[in-house]
Amino acid sequence: MQRALSKNLTNNRHGGRMSNKKEDYKSSQLYRIRHSTAHVMAEAVLEMFPDGQVAIGPAIDDGFYYDFDLPRSLTPDDLETIENRMKELIKAKSDFVCEEVSAEDAKDLFKDQVYKLELIEGLESGNLDDDGNPTDEKAPITIYRSGKFVDLCRGPHVENTSQINGQAIKLLNVAGAYWRGDEHRPMLQRIYGTAWESKDELKDHLWKLEEARKRDHRKVGKELDLFSSNDEVGQGLILWHPNGGMIRHQIERYWDDQHIANGYDLIYTPHMGKASLWETSGHLGFYKENMYSPIQIEDQEYYIKPMNCPFHLHVYKSQLRSYRDLPLRFAEKGTVYRYERSGVLHGLMRVRGFTQDDAHHFCRPDQMPDEIDFTLNFSIDMLRAFGFNEFQAYLSTKPEKSVGDEKMWRDAEAALEDTLIRMGIPYEVDAGGGAFYGPKIDLKIKDALGREWQLSTIQFDFNLPERFDLSYIGEDGKEHRPYMVHRALLGSMERFFGVLIEHYAGAFPVWLSPKQVMLIPIADRHNSYAHEVAAKLKKAGLRVSVDDSSDRMNAKIRNAQKQKYPYMLVIGDREMEEGQVALRRRSGENPGAMSVDAFLALALDEIAQKI
RNA sequence: GCCGGCGUAGCUCAAUGGUAGAGCAACCGCCUUGUAAGUGGUAGGUUAUGGGUUCGAUUCCCAUCGUCGGCUCCA
Incomplete structure (x- = not known):
């Protein structure tokens, strides 16, 4: 068994339960759409900046980007202009045409594009692919034409821009990115965008981005x-x-x-140790750039x-x-x-x-x-x-x-x-x-x-x-x-x-919730009973608060909801008379009145189950 | 660290060269409330920090700090 596995690893053959989502994605129509949309974007950007330099523009998870070297920084307004122009270019129904060319022809074609020239040299010498990544095979040099735009590109692309849904693309943001990810090389401007097959999928994706923004831990x-x-x-x-x-x-x-x-x-x-410890461990050799400067103590150096x-x-x-x-x-x-x-x-x-x-x-x-x-x-x-x-x-x-x-x-x-x-x-x-x-x-x-x-x-x-x-x-x-x-x-x-x-999204399961129960007396006359119940629940180990402010019940509920209390216990005349509490859950579910003991049993059970 | 954006009251945001404003929160009242905001008032700011331009800077410029989107790296 082990020998077989080792062989698997050596040959880098991804069989068995190994996932190959990446390969599936790369051969999908969606991947082509995104990659092609990146080209359309580059065409629109070059129309705006005829002297602009283009670098690389691949499809990525959920979208695409393209890197440019432009005479000025792009603004959000520019993105809107570019996106609108892209939609027009898509409507033009241009074919994506692939051609295999010699290195000389390619160099001539991209003679004004310094980044493309560098990529062509990489392809020519046979150790880099058209994204500039190392490769063992010497790939043919291919170019793709669409509209007035020509790009050095391995493809694949859609056949025609009509296969891109103009209603399902959106440019998202601009960011700096080093040429080939190397901080010693020029800083380019990267435009990120997303593209989908349908308008609904785009909508879903944008909803997801919005939802992620809402639950951002910060x-x-x-x-x-x-x-x-x-x-x-x-x-x-x-x-x-x-x-x-x-x-x-x-x-x-x-x-x-x-x-x-x-x-x-x-x-x-301890939080620190002598320099010799980190020499023995080798950290001062291979990890020093991540370590803070040493502290001097009685002629000895210590590192955090x-x-x-x-x-x-x-x-x-x-x-x-x-x-x-x-x-x-x-x-x-x-x-x-x-x-x-x-x-x-x-x-x-x-x-x-x-x-x-x-x-x-x-x-x-x-x-x-x-x-x-x-x-x-x-x-x-x-x-x-x-x-x-x-x-x-x-x-x-x-x-x-x-x-x-x-x-x-x-x-x-x-x-x-x-x-x-x-x-x-x-x-x-x-x-x-x-x-x-x-x-x-x-x-x-x-x-x-x-x-x-x-x-x-x-x-x-x-x-x-x-x-x-x-x-x-x-x-x-x-x-x-x-x-x-x-x-x-x-x-x-x-x-x-x-x-x-x-x-x-901040609504932690009860066992983790920093605050578990909010008691909500409806009027002042319910406050002392609420505190009594609170004391009992606290004694049983629950984390309990009482909102005895002069707010109305509705406001108290709203505040407790916003603070994501899993349980709200409303207390009014009826509850006080019967020795009960009226449970409202964070979900909005409203099980209603029950005895304090019944609530306690319910809460302790849910805590034990970690739900 | 680098490229670009941002930094105004505890929070969310207005004001744009003429000495800063709202909502929420806080505080003080009134109301005593039945499942997501009752109501009146009070207080709160060296407009991140430091420099510069200007008669005058929150606004323009520079630097620093912080922060956001990325690059790179990673728990």
Whole structure:
């Protein structure tokens, strides 16, 4: 089995349960439409700026873009003008005509287009394709003509612009993008657009964008008072407010319980360590650009930690380990700090200080397949508990430059793939995409809007056990090197929180809700009974508030709804007389009056079920 | 870091060379309410920060900080 799998990996043959959505998409009509729309856009842009330089313009997920070098910056008004012109060009019903040309002819045709000339040279020398990506095959040079526009392009395209629905395209935004993604090369202007087969699909897509905007964790985070960042504190450093803090506490409590129940030991390690530690680990060699400047303490340099691993390795090394002790699993919610360039910071999703839900497993080679199985299962179980049920895995294999012997890599890759197949998780192989120290699986979840987020990562490490000279005493009484797996399940508390916020649009399941119950007395005379009920519910462990303001009931309900309280309990004369509460749910559902005990039982049950 | 946009009251936004305004929130009243906004009043601003142009700058220019859309990178 393992040999077969290894062969699979070597040949990069994507069979079995491996997904090939990308290939399907690339051969679809929609892909052609988008790619062709990009050409139409380029034609419209060149009409506006006859001296403009065009770079590349591929179809991407949900749309397309095209990069231009233009004499001035584009404005939103320009986008509207361009879009309108595109619609006219589409109506002209131009054919897309493909021609194969010699390199000389191509160079002559694009003699004023410096980026195209560079691409042609890449094609000519046979190591770059027409998007400038490395390739092994020397592809023929093809051009596509449509209207007055000619582009160096491999295609495929629609046959005629009439196959593009002018009612189903929209230009979205302009952004800067480096030529070939290289920051040392010119900055171009990229126009993003979207294109669909029908007007309705466009509408759906725009609705989805709008919905994503509405549930943006930065917006919801402000509305629900979950977190903030602050000028004076610094970029990319998150302040967790009481509401966010309560959610994090619930997440961490569950996380701790699950880890303890599943054979982990919880450990705690410091926020910094001496320079020599990071030299031993190699971080000062290959990770220094992400680390902050050292702190001088009594003639010694210390670094704030960007990772937890070196500390965990020292916990392992703190005593002699027997093969009987393994596997060992050390877990820590470890807070790390990494330098990120200011332009990449983004809400909770990309920050400079964050807490990884980290762990390191140490095991014997023979335990490795089981250990991977366990880890992936545990990871999926954990994510399911938070309401994520769709997963996509990415398996990254041995890159050219790597440490560790061939057999270790083969075994590890096979174990990873084997587990993915056994668990029926769709996956893609990123051949050669692993870190130099070991292969890995990255798990992405799909959220309520179908967007993918990378959370879990399970990585082999053949490097650190070597560098720290880890060993255990085997059955044979000799020293052996353990395998080490580094894993994070939620990824980081910050990013996971951001994903959770967007997944639930702030309407967290009851067990996570920072506020669970709002009591709504209708008039002042109901206030004291409301406080009595609140005290009882609090005693049972619920997170309860009473709105005893002078607002009317309608306003109280509105406020509680906006704050996403899962339960609102209205209390008036009838309830007070009967010792009841009238339940209204966040969903708008209105089960009505019930005894306090009945409500309590209902709430505790839903909390236990994590719904 | 780079390209482009933005930064006005706690929040959402007006005002555009002539010394800043609304709604919500807050606070003080009145109302005592039955499933998403009852009502009157009060207070709240060195218009991100620092420089420049100008008789005069929130408005124009420069720099810094922050932020947004991307590039690159990643938990």
